[in-house]
Amino acid sequence: MQRITAILPLGLLLVACGDAPGDGSDTAVDAASTSTTGEAAAVTYWRDVKAILDAKCVGCHSPGNLAPFSLASYAEASAVASALPASLMTGTMPPWPPDAACGTYLHDRSIDDEARQTLLDWVELGAPEGDPADAPAPAQAPEPIEFDIDLQLPEPYTPTIAPDEYRCFLLPWPEDEETFITALSVTPGERQIVHHVIAFAVPPEQAETYRALDDADPDPGYLCYGGPGGDQVGGRIPWLGAWVPGGDPGDMPEGTGIKVQPGSLVAVQMHYHTYPGAKPDQSRIQIRTAASVDKVAVMMPFTNPAWVQGSEPMLIPAGEAGVVHSFTADVSNYLPLLFPDGGLQAGDPFVVHAAALHMHTRGVRGSLAVTGGQNSCLLDIPRWDFNWQGSYQLTAPVTVRPGDQLRLECEWDNTAANQPVENGVQMQPKDILWGEGTGDEMCLGIVYVTGV
Ligand code: HEC
Structure with missing residues (x-):
């Protein structure tokens, strides 16, 4: 200084x-x-x-x-x-x-x-x-969001698996009619251990399957590496929202919201970064709902499935800096999966309202863009910092049309100098692949999309 x-x-x-x-x-x-x-x-x-x-x-x-x-x-x-x-x-x-x-x-x-x-x-x-x-007249304070649903993890929980524990908690969805979530805010209970929180909506027809996972685990909630079903229950469960350190709690773009059916469960995936002596966490989730929205929205995760499955390993060799992996794909065939009620068909144009990137601690740079028929940058993080992730709401939403592709690129530094410190000890470089722990890496884009 x-x-x-x-x-x-x-x-x-x-x-x-x-x-x-x-x-x-x-x-x-x-x-x-x-x-x-x-x-x-x-x-x-x-x-x-x-x-x-x-x-x-x-x-x-x-x-x-x-x-x-x-x-x-x-x-x-x-x-x-x-x-x-x-x-x-x-x-x-x-x-x-x-x-x-x-x-x-x-x-x-x-x-x-x-x-x-x-x-x-x-x-x-x-x-x-x-x-x-x-003193100048105080700036007009933004209207505080009025939440109407207040959920909390069922009980305080202290993670025990070091260095990372992914644990899901099931919270009953309190509405008895089809409802849209228009804002979601997470207040972490114990900020030192909560590394990210993702809320998913488990549809009513799958609620029993998920309750069985919870019942089978003697501790509160259940272990769930990868997604709300862990490695036991597959299938795509829609995201409701995510919180990461430094993320803005908040409202979704005006007129949009994510649909939730009555009888659903909110599955909350907590990524705890565990250390000895960690205090218990009981995070809180507040939600604002609306009976209807102009445009139904979904959070679409975007990455190379072959990295996740391992058929095309996302290898980040030990000791190497400047390791880049990228993936470009037309995602329009994916739309019917995201909008199962027929809201969007394969090939329909769609609008990206917000974008986020997710890597772990060796990430140094990441970007997400629309290429092909147009060249629109969605998000570029030139100095990746695991502690300051977030979802960024575009002031000018981008329309993705037939012929366009999404392009994701991540860069890592896996040299000795860029290793995270676990329990006071700096880790040694090792070959890294896609995985859930902070000792593994990810390269994931997440976009919030609606129809045009
Ligand atoms: C989004 C939340 C946030 C905002 C906005 C913010 N800070 Fe911080 N600040 C933090 C946190 C959290 C820390 C603790 C260190 C960390 O986690 O990076 C911190 C640490 C600091 C430090 C200690 C040194 C350091 O860099 O860690 C200084 C100085 C500081 N902030 C100044 C400011 C000033 C000045 C502003 C406004 C111009 C500001 N901060 C805005 C969250 C914030």
């Missing part, structure tokens, strides 16, 4: 401050005349900084939230001010992995250059407070 701030030319900082939108009462000041009491400071907490922190940081950096310290008040923000520049300048904070050159997304957490500079200037000036009367 010291190293980075030391190379900032102070004069430039002050010029930038002068350009900052003010309330008209700004006077030109030089660094010598500013004081930490903030009376004449060019950038103050109340006038310039609070609104930026509130918009870009406080969503995570507030008491009880994901981030380890709060930036929600002047006292809290000024106490840690000197720690902010390093993360701001390397771009690790706020966490926002998608490359802007690929697309733009709703709920963009990134910070623009001007706001970043304002924060840096403020720290450089000694984090002056200024006058609360200068």
Whole structure:
């Protein structure tokens, strides 16, 4: 941090401050005349900084939230001010992995250059407070989502299988009529062990089969590597939604929703990353429903089935960097499977509203695009970070037409330097294939699609 701030030319900082939108009462000041009491400071907490922190940081950096310290008040923000520049300048904070050159997304957490500079200037000036009367009117808070269904794992559970345990819990679906899910939010109970959560809708005709899996396991829920049926029950079970660290809890695109039949079960697959002394987890899932939607949506997983089956191994050799695997396919034949009620037929055009990528810890880069008749980037993550995965809602949904293909590409670094640390010990490189554990790898795209 010291190293980075030391190379900032102070004069430039002050010029930038002068350009900052003010309330008209700004006077030109030089660094010598500013004081930490903030009376004449060019950038103050109340006038310039609070609104930026509130918009870009406080969503995570507030008491009880994901981030380890709060930036929600002047006292809290000024106490840690000197720690902010390093993360701001390397771009690790706020966490926002998608490359802007690929697309733009709703709920963009990134910070623009001007706001970043304002924060840096403020720290450089000694984090002056200024006058609360200068504070701009607070930004209109987004309407909170009103959830109508509140589900919880049946009981607190402490995973025992290290380093990874995939465990499914079955939650009865409470509605007795056909319903559409229009928003789904997961609140992990124990953030240190919950690595991802995927909610599936088990249709009523399969509920008994799944209950039998649960009954056969003496512990709460049942082990389920791979999918909600584990390696015991095959078949495609529709996704409802997924949560990964840093993912936005939230609403699905306006007018769309995922259909759930009465008598269904919600199968919740928890990927626990287990370590000795882990505390029990009892995660919570909140859902908003609607009786009808304009367009029925599904979450479509996209990957090379041959990698999963092993007939064309997704080999990532031990010790190698720059290992790339890609897969391109026309997915239109898959549509009747995804829309079993006949909503979409093979060859129909469809719309991609949101895109996500999933790799494990050796992943370094990933992308998902529509190629063939068009060339549309859906998602590009140039610096993959397992801790900051998410599903990104496109501001301009992409229509996939006959002749188009989806293209998925992932790159890994399997050298000694890029191995994860398990229980305090850095792992040794080994040949890696497709698999469920964090010691294995995946290359999976997930798109949220509807008809045109
Ligand atoms: C989406 C949630 C989120 C947002 C938004 C966010 N942070 Fe963080 N921040 C975290 C978490 C979680 C950590 C803990 C380290 C980690 O997991 O990466 C963290 C850590 C930090 C750290 C400690 C050093 C580091 O990089 O780990 C700093 C400094 C920081 N954040 C500053 C900020 C600032 C300034 C903003 C707004 C401009 C911001 N953060 C926005 C979640 C967030």
